[in-house]
Amino acid sequence: MDFGKFKFGSIEIAGVTYEHDVIIDRGKIRKRKKKPSKKFRKQFGHTPVSVEEEIPWRCQSLVIGTGNHGSLPVMDEVKLEARRRKIKLLIVLTKDAIETLAKKGQHTNAILHVTC
Numbered sequence: 001m002d003f004g005k006f007k008f009g010s011i012e013i014a015g016v017t018y019e020h021d022v023i024i025d026r027g028k029i030r031k032r033k034k035k036p037s038k039k040f041r042k043q044f045g046h047t048p049v050s051v052e053e054e055i056p057w058r059c060q061s062l063v064i065g066t067g068n069h070g071s072l073p074v075m076d077e078v079k080l081e082a083r084r085r086k087i088k089l090l091i092v093l094t095k096d097a098i099e100t101l102a103k104k105g106q107h108t109n110a111i112l113h114v115t116c
Contacts, residue, residue: 021112022114024101024111032053036050065096
């Protein structure tokens, strides 16, 4: 996957700029739909990644980019589900997630937070 500029609020992937969180699922890019996780916002102070979202589980590795400052919470249930499915889970700052994705093979999916 070809990553271009990443700055607060946007990320460039394969020449296209996205101004929202993205999901990379087996090479396809789509918008992260946070609505199922919004009910947990008060508990975390930020809308977390929860198992109620459409997480791209069909992979060997899942990389979650937590934003510029690592503010995106990942609920424990997501970590447990990854372990149950035997998926290697890597939770890092989005800039580090991009570096990892640039090196990883096609069996790696991602959730990338583009702001805080």
